[in-house]
Amino acid sequence: IGVIMQVRIPSKNDKPSGSPVKQAQREVGMALSVICCHLSMTMIHLCFQCFLIHIQMLWELMLLGEPVVVMAPSPTVSSETVLALVSSIAPLRYCCDYRPYFTIHDPEFKEYTTRTQAPPNVILGVTNPFFIKTFQSWPHIIRLGELKMSGDLPKQVKVKKLAKLKTLDTKPGIYTSHKTFLQKDKSLIKRLLKGIQRKRPSEVQSAILRRHLLELTQSFIIPLERYLASLMPLQRSVTPWKTPPQIRPFSQEEFMGTLEHAGPQLTSVLKGDWIGLYRRFFRSPNFDGWYRLRQKEMTQKLECLHLEVICDADLLGWIKDKSEVEIVDLVVKLREKLMKAVRQQLPVKDGVLDKLEGYIQDYHPLSTEDLQTVLHRH
Template sequence: MNRASSLKLDPCSRPDLIALRRWVVAFCIIRFDLEQGQVIEECFPPASVSQDEELNVAFSSFPDSMSQNQNSASIHDCMFFFRFRRRGTAPDALKAQEDSVPPDTVRPLNVETRSNVDNSDVVSSTGDDGNDEGGSGGWTNSSVLSALASVLSPRSIGGESSGKQVFDSAELHNSPPVEHPHLSEDHPPAMQRVGSQNASGTDGNDFLYGYVFNRQRQDQRLKRGGEQKSVVILTRKPFSSVFKPLLQILGPLCFDIGKKALDHVATFVSRWPSPVLGELMDLPIGSASLKAYLPPACSLTSDYGSSYDEFVSAMAPFPPLNHSIPQGLFHEADLFGMFRGIILQIWMLWELLIIGEPMLIIAPTPSQCSEAVACIVSLAAPLPCSVDFRPYFTIHDHDFSHLNSLKEGDQFPPMILGVTNFFFLKALRSIPHVVSVGGSVASSSKTPMAARSSNGRKQDQQGLQLSSLKKFSPSNLIHAVKMRRDGPLSLMTEHKEAVWSTYQPTTKPDTAVLNRLVDAGVTPRVEESMSVVNNEILRRHFLELTTNFLAPFGPYLRVTTPSEGTSPFVEPPSLPSFHTHEFLGNLSERGPGKFLSKRMRANWLDLY
């Protein structure tokens, strides 16, 4: 197949490097050399990242030895992505184009007032009984959610508060930032958005995403019987719905025509319009076209650096829930397909994410662990994920030395780490929650959906456990006891989907939601279709769950609207002061509301 024919360009065409930066930082081709290790053969544009970042990219772009053993095909392609903290300063001239907001300033925060709303109101699309999962409703405002995310943002790995917002050069036409005079000690430090820089001079909260197309080829004529090479897209934008399809074009094309593919694809990408958050974008690439929804501005992490216009646009109330419009980051991740083996544990994973607990996600391959991390992050919608997440984490990441130095009793920073190397099970013993997903056993140990009776009525939740009871045997019992005794280290002898945690969740698995999930068919096409349906059911449920959980915080994030004729130079109104004991006392008296009371246990206040 000649893929190059669909990407024909005028011989004089050259990519606009400034415009390219709206989407991509760099394209890389990385080869694994037997003598030198990982070698970056090509980086376009040249010198787009620092030397420290080059090393991180090179080491993160290949599966480790464990995941390589899972494959026996002569040619094996896989795709995954990683995320790492930026370090150092890129030497290229374009770096000067990446202007940013001064570190100790913020955009003014004006939250639209909604009157006559009791703070015990519940955001629900279910009606009074809470059994229906459609429609929309409630007072929730996405700017409230965006502001709340910064309030709840846990400290970064180095103990720093939330970093400065970074803006693309194309967005600098907006009004200049002003210092906010009302963010005092009454508000958590994260709310103040005080920027801080690390020793390298780079914002400690600025991250790069790397989308990887890796090819392993077995050939007995070569040393060690094979070779492998990776094609990587480096970007500051967590737009998996765009970069995964783009990588499916770029990866094979690089193996067909070599480094010329980078220049061809860069030219097309530089002609794309600027990203419009929350909208469907049509992005031409040769004779093809990528159609993808971008996540809304309110769901993006602080390192993305949304412009002021994007932030203001997030003030409009949420539109009615739509099956095709993403409400958060990584909306396209296969939530059901990745966690169907531990389907009853998703509610606990949601809680751990909401309260900022560290998690270690281990899987046989980088594709599986990065997809699992994306799925967990997507559960935060419509909030941005304030926890530092690493879809594919290796021992070569600069942050590993800090994590490995933590002593017993030290608090592990709020992170979600996706790994494939069993070494992390021993090196990071202090991490309190370990989740094992993926593997060849996934297809044979899938948890069945709740059974239905012949008349279609939903049966008791105990039906979820019937198949596991039927499979009871002494050997299974011994195996279960061994897994409990050895903990996550039991994965070193046999991979199995499981969750190890001492956390007692407050939220109960929703039987109504589980009963609506459709069991997958026997063919991959049918299974994929069923996953799409099931993903929508799960996402709508957790979107409602998150919004209802946030409802009591609403009054603390609404300010009085300035009266008509007020001078624009007057200081903006301050947010109400937040006092923890007062908040919990009032919440205890009012209760969690209908939606949450049906889905949480008696100790629901502990979650707050």
């Protein structure tokens, strides 16, 4: 609408030192992220105030990446609710698609409204009553009313079957056949409802709810992180003269075997079918996205360890009795690893890449003219 805003979101790879310009960019980005986080925390309670007794169900639907339609009275309510749902599983990244405000003019309208195939893993926020009939084949529909500020005790909606969704019915409700794997946290619900009665500030209510969802997600993801860490090769197995060892493949059954002694029960009081929840999670795009990201990070960690081991090795002693062809092969491989580290921006320790570049320069003259040509070609 005529205004361009340029912002920078802080990265975990940022270093504390840097140029004044970059430092200023970081400070602005951090300020903006704090503002966005505050707005998100403020709206999450308002979006869920009619669904507090079903907050466990909504969290599970997001965790499993289920297809959900949010029917709202306005684009504002639609957008805020969809974004609140997506953020409910933080810090786990929501890896499915989501449309805070979806209309009949969107390119995917025909794809999403067809009944010839299963609904995709996406959350749609809509306002047009036409969608009530169109999306009746979707497994989960959340119908909203106008958001109310805290103070008035909102009537908690009921879970109904999809067949009972009517076009002219404007009452809020959840239409789904989903059976929750975990039991409700009654103490949390009681605390939030009492907070509404006592006119507790919305920011405080949202902070309570956000903390609960954060701890719930962490309890779910910590056993996965712990098991994933066990798949990493031992650091002593990384040697300078061999390619880095492989990460062991993820075994769902092996992971399930760890839950008895190192499962979510160590950090969460919620009872229920945690194993069933994990099995469904393994079939979701959220697991695939999480695993791909963590596998990439672990692979990069191995690459960094290999570079550090190479730089600490006695390469000069190694090449003393080696032929010129073997030396050239070493330099070529060092150069390839250096280029890969720079290209992928690997988080290596300070000085490692400079030392590696020094090795390449030092060993370069040891080759004959013909072999140097090979080096330059690489």
